[in-house]
Amino acid sequence: MSADFIDLIAFSLSFALVYILVPFMRQLALQTGFVDMPTERKVHSTPLPMLGGAAMIIGFITVTIVGHHFLFALRLDKPFIGMIIGASLMFLIGMVDDYAKTRKHDFPAWPKFLVQIIAAGLLVYCGGVIRGIQDPIHPAYYLTFPVWIADFLTIFWIIGIVNVFNFLDGLDGLAGGIAIFASATMLIASLVKGDVSSALSAASLIGVILAFLRFNFYPARIIMGDAGSTFIGYVLAAIAVTGAFKSATAISIFVPVLALGVPIFDAIYVVIRRMLEHRPVYKADRSHGHYRLMAAGFSQLQTVSLIYLVSLAFSVVSVALVLFAR
Numbered sequence: 001m002s003a004d005f006i007d008l009i010a011f012s013l014s015f016a017l018v019y020i021l022v023p024f025m026r027q028l029a030l031q032t033g034f035v036d037m038p039t040e041r042k043v044h045s046t047p048l049p050m051l052g053g054a055a056m057i058i059g060f061i062t063v064t065i066v067g068h069h070f071l072f073a074l075r076l077d078k079p080f081i082g083m084i085i086g087a088s089l090m091f092l093i094g095m096v097d098d099y100a101k102t103r104k105h106d107f108p109a110w111p112k113f114l115v116q117i118i119a120a121g122l123l124v125y126c127g128g129v130i131r132g133i134q135d136p137i138h139p140a141y142y143l144t145f146p147v148w149i150a151d152f153l154t155i156f157w158i159i160g161i162v163n164v165f166n167f168l169d170g171l172d173g174l175a176g177g178i179a180i181f182a183s184a185t186m187l188i189a190s191l192v193k194g195d196v197s198s199a200l201s202a203a204s205l206i207g208v209i210l211a212f213l214r215f216n217f218y219p220a221r222i223i224m225g226d227a228g229s230t231f232i233g234y235v236l237a238a239i240a241v242t243g244a245f246k247s248a249t250a251i252s253i254f255v256p257v258l259a260l261g262v263p264i265f266d267a268i269y270v271v272i273r274r275m276l277e278h279r280p281v282y283k284a285d286r287s288h289g290h291y292r293l294m295a296a297g298f299s300q301l302q303t304v305s306l307i308y309l310v311s312l313a314f315s316v317v318s319v320a321l322v323l324f325a326r
Contacts, residue, residue, distance in 0.1 A: 003196050006067065007187070007203040014063040014207030021055035022215050026222045036223060037104050048220060050098045052212050053228025057091045059208040060235070067200045080197060082126025083238040086119035090162060090234045094227030101225075109282040112230075113159075119234060120158035121151075128241045130154045133253060158237040164263035165233030166226060167270065171290050173217035174304050176209045176224065178262055179232045181308075181315040183209065185259035186239050189322045198243030205235055218301050236260065255321055261314035262307060266290075 029035060029049030036048045061084055068076055093115040100107035130153050132144040145153065169175040183206045190199035209232065215221045224232070240256035257264065266289045274281045286295070293303040 003194075003199065004191065006196075007191075007199050010063050010067045010200050011203045011207040013066075014059045014204040015211045017062060018055050018059040018208045018211035019214065021058060022052060022212060022222060025049070025051035025055045026215065029222070034098070034102055036098070036101055036225065049222045050102070050225035050227075052216060052222045052224040053091060053094060053098075053226075053231055056208040056212055056224065056228055057087065057231050059211070060204050060231075061088070063204045063207070064201055067204065068197065077197070078126040079123065079128040079238075079242045080201075082123040082128055083201070083235065083242070086122045086158075086238065087231050087234050089115055089119040089122070090230040091227045094225060094230045098225040098227050109280075113282075116159045116162055116230075117155065120155040123158065123238055123241065124151050124154050128154065128238060130157065130241060154241055157241065158234065160264075160267075161237035161240075161260060162230050162233040164260070164267040165236070166229045167267050167288060168263045168290075169224060169226075169229040170288060171218075171294075171300050171304050172220035172223075173213055174290060174307060175229050175232065175263075176213045176216055177304065177308050178260075178311045179209050179236065180206055180213070181311045182236055182256075182259040183239075185315045185318045185322075186236070186243060186256065188319050189255050190239075190243050192322050193243070195243050198239050201235065201239050202243075205232070205239075218304065255318045258314045258318040258321070262289075262311045 026049045029051040034050055036050050038046065064080075064084070065076070068080060093112055097107040097112060129150050130145070131150050165175055165179070168178065183202045187199055187202035187206065190196075190202055212222075212224065212228075216223060236256075269289070270287050271281045273287055286292075290303050290307060293306065294300065298306065
C-alpha cells in the first residue's frame with residue numbers, strides 16, 4: 001500500500017474511534033460531575049463536560065502505534081516514543097487542572113510548567129531536537145547549533161506551542177479548527193518530504209480532532225479541556241520538531257511557524273500586553289483576540305469563522321512555501 005493510502009486509513013480509523021468515544025466520554029463526564037463550571041471569563045453559561053481530550057488521546061495513540069507498527073512496519077523509534085509519552089504527560093497534568101476546574105479551583109501554574117519542561121525535555125532526550133539551520137544565501141553551508149542552544153530552542157518551542165493552544169481554547173470549536181489547519185499543513189509538508197512517520201501522526205491528529213469537532217462546534221456539547229488543548233499543542237510542536245524542522249532549510253523553519261501563526265501571534269500580543277500592565281502572563285483573562293472580537297460585537301460563530309479564515313490563509317502560505325522549496 002502507498003503511504004498516502006495508509007495515511008487515509010489512519011485518518012479514517014482515528015476519526016471513527018473518536019466519533020464513537022466522544023458520546024461515551026460525555027456521558028461519563030456528566031455522571032461523574034467532570035464538567036467545566038461557568039465563570040465571568042468564560043462564554044458558556046451552563047456546565048460543559050470536559051472529557052473530550054480523553055477521547056482524542058485514546059484515538060491518537062491507538063492509531064499511530066498501530067499505523068507505525070502494523071501498517072508501515074516501522075520501528076517505534078525514540079522520537080516517536082518520546083512524543084507519545086510526552087503527550088501523555090501533558091494530558092495527565094491537564095486532567096488534574098481540569099479536575100480543579102470542576103471544583104471551581106485554580107490549579108497552580110508551576111506544576112503545569114514543570115511537567116511541560118519534563119515532557120519537552122523527554123522529546124529532546126529521545127532525539128527530537130532542532131539541531132541547526134541551512135544558510136538561506138549559501139545553501140551549502142549548514143549552521144549547527146551548540147547542544148545547549150539546540151536543546152533550549154526545542155524546549156522553548158514545545159512549551160510555547162503547548163501554552164498558545166491552551167490560551168486559544170476559549171470558544172466552541174476554535175482551538176480544534178485551527179489545529180486541523182495546522183495539522184493539514186504538517187501533513188502536506190511531511191508527504192512532500194517523504195516523512196512517513198510525521199505524515200501518519202498528522203493524519204491521525206486530523207482524524208481525532210475532526211471527529212471531536214462534530215460535538216464541539218457551536219453550540220458545544222463537550223469541550224476538550226486543558227487535557228485536550230495541551231495534548232494537541234504538544235503533538236503539533238513535536239511533529240514540527242521531528243518533521244519540518246528536521247530538514248533545517250530556511251524555508252522549512254517558517255512552515256510550522258506560519259501554520260500556527262494565529263495562536264502564536266495572539267499569544268505574543270497577550271504576553272506583551274500583560275507584561276506592560278504588570279500582570280502575571282500565565283493568569284487567564286479576556287485579552288485574547290477572540291474575546292476582543294466578541295467584545296466588538298461579533299457573535300461566537302462569526303468570531304470563530306473569521307479566525308478560521310485567517311488561519312486558513314496562514315496555512316495556504318505555508319503550503320506554498322513547502323511546494324516552492326521542493
